[in-house]
Amino acid sequence: MDVTATTPIRTIRARTVVLAADDVDTDQIIPARFLTTTRRDGFGDALFADWRFDGEGQPRPGFALNDPQTRGAGVLVAGRNFGCGSSREHAAWALRDYGFRAVVAGSFADIFRNNALKNGLLPVAVPGDALAWLTAHPGVEVTIDLEATTLAAPGLAPAPFPVEPFARYRLLNGIDELGYLLSRSGAIDAYERSRGA
Amino acid sequence: MTPRTLFEKIWQAHEVVAETAETPAVLYVDLHLVHEVTTPQAFAELESRGLPVRRPDRTLGTLDHSTPTDAAELLGRIPIRDASAAAQVAALERNARAHGIELLGLGDGRRGIVHVIGPELGRTQPGMTIVCGDSHTSTHGAFGTLAFGIGTTEVGHVLATQCLLQRKPRCLAVTIGGRLQAGVGSKDLVLAIVGRLGVGGGTGHVIEYRGEGIRALSMEERMTVCNMSIEAGARAGMIAPDATTFAYLQGRPGAPAGEDWEHAVERWQALPGDAGAAFDGEVSLDAAAVEPMISYGTNPGMVTAVGGSIPEAGDAAFMKALRYMGFEPGERLAGKRVDLVFIGSCTNSRLSDLQAAAAVLRGRKLARGVRMLVVPGSQQVKRAAEAEGLDRVFLAAGAEWRESGCSMCIGMNGDVAASGQYVVSTSNRNFEGRQGAGSRTLLAGPATAAAAAVTGRVTDPRELAA
Structure with a gap:
């Protein structure tokens, strides 16, 4: 298979920061006014901009990401239906750029889940009891094992999470998705010929 | 043959490679709509790999998201005030020119919001797959198309291959009985539907809207309903094409004409779901009970x-x-x-x-x-x-x-x-x-x-x- 390699992901071991909210939409993750750019980097400072900063640009005390103790956390823990709303991939870019390598939630919106998987940001949907435990233990170090598709922490039994099999294979092996699609060019040619397209 | 839904018919007709347990389907895209905000990084990706746009003829561009609505800025009497928005507009103009993509530019009398112009120009047609780097692409489903929003990486995939890797979603029937009262519109109806389903209720699904309350709607009203499917978490919303659909499309510049029109209508008439086709779930709502919302x-x-x-x-x-x-x-x-x-x-x-x-x-x-x-x-x-x-x-x-x-x-x-x-x-x-x-x-x-x-x-x- 002629594919350009990306960096494989096998295990993520990092501390969590907890944002205990359901239905976190992509307008909160990155407000639209930061989308007028032609680049795909530099979004970290705008992550959760209106929750992190007040109208004068000062950090809002009480917002989890502003707590110095959460600095360096690599896993964001949120509630149900994370990433709903707009299709903006900038949301995944901003989380990645800030330093997150995974988001753990009760569930994910479809487009956000896709966008995250394409940017090496692992969407980890865990069962309710595991999510409740993680929410109650902010800052804990978690181990996300993509091979076993489990999330574990000291004091938390490994919780299973679903990953689309091809996305898992692709991430584990550093397979580039566009490269894979291009490798199917023969089939695409044949399809176009068959319908006179 | 197993009875199939509208969604299944369109899905199967666009499978370049069917999905397996290990790999998603390679799904063909008939029409790719592009705008200035979610495409510059995708074109840059193609450029960095030295890839051409596979089907510029199946790609249509417009300027709408960061484009000003002030006439002086829009028509060039004064510069666009936001320099970064101006740069996005310039980037799409440059990319469209470089790749031979039709772009409805700033001064073009056909320019407009991407989900308004597709239908208006007759480019949106029943049975198609349509994607765009915008979650409200679900709007086009009003014509009996499978239309959904994608991220920028996927925009790059479609530019390069005219295809997407996709898992087949489930299909939810939303059946609307009765008719809207006078003074109540289709926006009220769809707000009631989203209120009923909740913002995550349609996740993982395509919605097919059906029933008397849907049949009675005009195409513009149907577009309003399909538009907000994503607000219930569903990537796509669809309505089976009928005489209302055909009447809207006939004579539009992108629609087939003459003998081609007759053949197209014949094809489109076969799209509605077969009697007895199974859905993964159903929600029913009475249009007559909907108030202004x-x-x-x-x-x-x-x-x-x-x-x-x-x-x-x-x-x-x-x-x-x-x-x-x-x-x-x-x-x-x-x-x-x-x-x-x-x-x-x-x-x-x-x-x-x-x-x-x-x-x-x-x-x-x-x-x-x-x-x-x-x-x-x-x-x-x-x-x-x-x-x-x-x-x-x-x-x-x-x-x-x-x-x-x-x-x-x-x-x-x-x-x-x-x-x-x-x-x-x-x-x-x-x-x-x-x-x-x-x-x-x-x-x-x-x-x-x-x-x-x-x-x-x-x-x-x-x-x-x-």
Whole structure:
């Protein structure tokens, strides 16, 4: 298979920061006014901009990401239906750029889940009891094992999470998705010929 | 043969490679719509790999999201004020030229919001797969297409291969019995549907809307319904094509003509789902029971009748949303103060939407202190409205009549509300800050929005009916 390699992901071991909210939409993750750019980097400072900063640009005390103790956390823990709303991939870019390598939630919106998987940001949907435990233990170090598709922490039994099999294979092996699609060019040619397209 | 749904027929007809347990399907895309905000990074990716655009002829570009709606900026009399927005516009102009993609540019009389122009030009046709780097691509499903939003990486995939890797979603039937009452519109219907399903209720699904209440809708009304499918979490919403669909398309520039038209209609007539085709779930709603609707919270599932009240109690998220909105549990919505009214967006910016708003505003003035923006969905809609004198109705009332674009729906083009302001908006999202940092959005249909502009308060538009 002629594919350009990306960096494989096998295990993520990092501390969590907890944002205990359901239905976190992509307008909160990155407000639209930061989308007028032609680049795909530099979004970290705008992550959760209106929750992190007040109208004068000062950090809002009480917002989890502003707590110095959460600095360096690599896993964001949120509630149900994370990433709903707009299709903006900038949301995944901003989380990645800030330093997150995974988001753990009760569930994910479809487009956000896709966008995250394409940017090496692992969407980890865990069962309710595991999510409740993680929410109650902010800052804990978690181990996300993509091979076993489990999330574990000291004091938390490994919780299973679903990953689309091809996305898992692709991430584990550093397979580039566009490269894979291009490798199917023969089939695409044949399809176009068959319908006179 | 197993009876198939509309969705299954279109899905199967576009499988270049069928999905297996290990690999997703390679799904062919008939029409790829592109705009200035979610494409520059995708074109850059192609450039860095030295890849051409596979099918520029199946790609259509427009400028809408960060493009200003101020005539002087838009038509080049003064530079676009936001330099980064100007750079996005320039990037799409450059990329379209370099790859031979048709772009409806700044001065083009056909330019407009991506989900308005596709149908208007007859490029959106039954049976197609349509994608765009925008979640409201679901709008096109009103024509019996499978249409959904994608991210920028996927935009690059489609540019390079005209295909996407996709897992087959499940299919949810939303069956609408009865007919809407006079004075109630399709926006009210879809707000009621989203309220019923909740913002995550359609996740993992494509919705097929069906039943008498859907059949009775015009194409513009059907587009409003399909548009907001994503607000219930469903990537796509679809309606089986029928005589209403064909009548809308016939004679449009992109639609087949002559003998080709007859053949196309014959093909399209085979698209509706077979009798007995199975869905993964079904939700039913009575259109006749729907009242004019409005949102009170910070997601599109938080809705109530304009004459109704906010629920008495809810969870922590409910209380947080009410704090943001400055509302109390159990309060009535009618009579709430309104600062700004926005008529526009891919949800409600077509001619019939402007007509509905103008019918309320005719011979009336905006309430003191209220600002109102009316932003047609396309330059063609703008001209059609002007031909009927609707612009004069809006201007005489004291509203602003602007050039087409996404405007205040997304607030990244200079059109924004100030922090704390209440906006009654015909758009699709009431998320915190969606229409400007700190802005507070109440989603409603065009008649309800126009009524709020006249009274300066949340008002049931039927109270102002002539």
